[in-house]
Amino acid sequence: MDRKAANFVHSQAVSRDYISQPRITYRTVSGVNGPLVILDDVKFPKYDEIVRLTLPDGSQRTGQVLEVSGKRAIVQVFEGTSGIDAKNTTCEFTGDILRTPVSEDMLGRIFNGSGKPKDKGPAILAEDYLDIQGQPINPWSRIYPEEMIQTGISSIDVMNSIARGQKIPIFSASGLPHDEIAAQICRQAGLVKLPGKSVVDSDIDNFAIVFAAMGVNMETARFFMQDFQENGSMENVCLFLNLANDPTIERIITPRIALTTAEYLAYQCEKHVLVILTDMSSYAEALREVSAAREEVPGRRGFPGYMYTDLASIYERAGRVEGRSGSITQIPILTMPNDDITHPIPDLTGYITEGQIYVDRQLHNRQIYPPINVLPSLSRLMKSAIGVNMTREDHSDVSNQLCSYTSDCLLFELDSRGSIKNTY
Known part of the structure; x- marks a missing residue:
């Protein structure tokens, strides 16, 4: 696109915010x-x-x-x-x-939950203004997720491999190091170089991360900003921060603004985008607060009855589209209240997504990091991301052997009360 055409597209995008009628x-x-x-x-x-x-x-x-x-x-x-x-x-x-300005220059920048810059940098020159609800994707145009995104965490890459375009949550709980795991994934994530593919397809410039934090405290926000800036991963990260003292209602639009940015980078800029959303439990709590203010009939544990549909409107924006080489991979992180996996938030999330990564408290108490329990963890699309011309020919066999070895290492002993004790 030449300069004249680019200026015309920019003027059309900007003018959409203005209505001539009184x-x-x-x-x-x-x-x-x-x-x-x-x-x-x-x-x-x-x-x-x-x-x-x-x-x-x-x-x-x-x-x-x-x-x-x-x-x-x-x-x-x-x-x-x-x-x-x-x-x-x-x-x-x-x-x-509600539209949000998008641009490739948003990479390396920090924004608040409403999409406004908060890193004291210059204003973003928007290349387009997009609806935060996203554009509906024809199911016929969707491509089955294939090829692997590596996270740098062996328990995920080997035994729960993530395909490009997949949505797989991390089930954690209060006090567990899910923030550290998310930061580590941002540091180490990248595309797996495939045989027969062009260098550009696996180039680092063709990979981006959109990170959205909802309801985090100042300490956690400072941790993410310092970690991304100190290790050099910030240049490929677009960071959205909704703090705990920010309005609760802002948490409802934060993941949608982040996903709109990811859709622009994936489908317009042809990048493979990894979207990390934390903490979806804070998002669900904000949804419940708005529902209570509207005096709607509550559902399970006070959450609105349409929470399944609302969560699906976020998770289903991951995927790949025919005719575009980019992809959107989602890793939402949620904290299970009281370590209860049957709570409505993880329960409904499990129905929508394609597997889960389980952060275990027992492993954390034994000073094991990352405390990912591989037995309850599952990646339903792993088979399409590994194997010949993907990773290694023996990837599936190695994963099965490690899973079998982990199962054999679980010794069940009867304690003095006659109950079953699970020891690693």
Whole structure:
């Protein structure tokens, strides 16, 4: 694409944020409930429409229409509702949906949960503005995930190999080193060089990582930033950070902004993108908070009944598309409350994804790192990522032998109470 065509595409992308028709400003806020603002007497409100709220002090906030009932609109405010005055707050309906600016220059940068730079660097010159909900992919156009992405962790690469385009979660729990494992994967991840493939296909410049952290504290956020910057992996990482003191509602859009960026890098820039999302439990908690504010009928353990569909709208954005050489591989990380794998969050995640990597507390207590238990771990697409012309001809045999050896090493002994004791 020459410079003239590039300037035209950029101007078209920017102009989509502006509507020539006059906008109507409302002062009809009838109530504030948690992260939600309720407006009455709105003329033709639209679902998912972006709303600009201007507070009495002149500050502006952004919201999105969550529910429409006649002339009433319920708006979720991304920056929180603290300080909103029902009488003096003005609301402007833009007529547009929530879009995020995307560019290849986003690699090596740090953004907040709303996609705004927070590394004190220059503003990103957007190459396009994309809907954060993503574009629907025709199932017929999807390609079966093949070829392997290496993580540098032997228990994953050898016994639970990950295919390009796969979605496989890490099941962890509070107090376990899932943050360290995620940082290690970012340091060591890369493409496996395949025989017969071009050098460009396995080149490091053809691989990128999109990392989104939701609800993390300052210490964890500082750990990720320092680790990526000190080991040199930051240049291939696009980092999104939603902190624990940020508005809860922001956690709902953070993974979608990250995945929209990944889709641009994969399908427009032809890169193989690894997306790491942590912690999906914080995302589900935010979803439950919004559902409670809307006074919806709760489901299991208070989570909304549509949580399965909502999680699927995130996980199913991984994959490969016919006609594009790029791919999106997802590794969502979630913490199981009370180490309960039957909790709704890991339970529903397991139905959607293609396997799981299980972080074991017993192994962690024995100072084993990474404490990945290979027996309950599973990669359902491993068979399409290993073998001849993929990794090694004997990869499957080696994996089976190690799994058998691990099983034989589990000694079951009867303790004094007659119960079964599992020792490694």
